[in-house]
Amino acid sequence: MLQPYAGQPVEVLTIVATVRGEGAHSALGAHALSPYDSHKSFRLMENPMAGSEIAGTINVVDPHPLNWLYITWNTMEEPVRTDEKGHLGNSAMEGGHWVDNRTFEIKLRAGITFQDGTPLNSGTFERAFAETQRWKAPHPPGTYLNFDPETELEVVDDHTVRMRFPVPDGLVLGKFRGFHLPNDRFWDEMGFGYKTLGTGEGHW
Numbered sequence: 001m002l003q004p005y006a007g008q009p010v011e012v013l014t015i016v017a018t019v020r021g022e023g024a025h026s027a028l029g030a031h032a033l034s035p036y037d038s039h040k041s042f043r044l045m046e047n048p049m050a051g052s053e054i055a056g057t058i059n060v061v062d063p064h065p066l067n068w069l070y071i072t073w074n075t076m077e078e079p080v081r082t083d084e085k086g087h088l089g090n091s092a093m094e095g096g097h098w099v100d101n102r103t104f105e106i107k108l109r110a111g112i113t114f115q116d117g118t119p120l121n122s123g124t125f126e127r128a129f130a131e132t133q134r135w136k137a138p139h140p141p142g143t144y145l146n147f148d149p150e151t152e153l154e155v156v157d158d159h160t161v162r163m164r165f166p167v168p169d170g171l172v173l174g175k176f177r178g179f180h181l182p183n184d185r186f187w188d189e190m191g192f193g194y195k196t197l198g199t200g201e202g203h204w
Contacts, residue, residue: 068140069140072180076181076182077091077092077112077120077180077181077182078091078092078176078177078178078179078180078181079091079092079093079096079106079108079125079176079179079181080093080173080176080177081177082177088174088177092108092109092112092120092181093106093107093108093109093176094107094108094109094110094159095107096173099162101168102164102165102166102167102168102169103162103163103164103165104162104163104165104172105156105160105161105162105163106125106160106161106162106163107159107160108120108121108122108124108125108159108160108161109159110159114182114183114185116183116185118183118184118185120181120183121158121159122155122157122158122159122160122161123155124182124183124184125153125161125181126153126155126161127184127187128179128180128181128182129153129163129179130153131187131191131200132146132147132179132200132204133147133149133151134200135199135200135201135204136201137201137202138192138200138201138203138204139178139202139204140202140203140204141178144171145174145175145178145179146175147163147165147169147175148165148166148167148169150165150166151163151164151165151166152164178204180204192204
């Protein structure tokens with residue numbers, strides 16, 4: 001059970017499946033659903049490595065239009081998080097401050113590692129920034145989460161970056177809540193809709 005903003009538990013993904021054969025197994029990759037595909041069925045394919053027949057249907061039975069959002073926020077890292085009352089708190093970002101009215105410096109936490117053992121560092125932030133800047137409207141909620149196209153990023157050291165905005169931007173910390181920081185493997189192998197749709201527009 002995951003905890004969304006409203007403070008009410010939401011069962012993000014319920015799976016109903018029938019599996020036959022001793023030792024049968026399969027892996028289901030994460031699939032963040034959009035508001036337009038709340039009801040989906042996935043056929044289990046036979047796994048030659050299992051040595052047994054796998055048969056059944058996986059039914060996604062969560063009809064909530066924001067199910068994709070709860071999945072993303074509980075599987076991705078972000079610079080900041082929000083509590084149930086909407087108050088911001090640091091997450092991957094250990095701290096941050098305005099150098100001047102157009103430059104914000106971010107200090108990332110040291111010691112964070114992804115499941116594959118790679119570290120979260122300034123390179124992670126730099127890659128995520130480059131990826132999101134590729135698209136005109138990557139975020140489903142709207143372009144108010146976009147960074148200005150002329151924003152520049154400077155890597156200061158392994159855990160410090162600076163963002164320079166063309167004009168003052170008082171919404172930066174709020175935008176960080178939707179600024180996801182996955183590892184390189186995510187970008188290289190999947191991306192937000194890259195492999196299946198060829199675009200990240202509207203899929204962050």
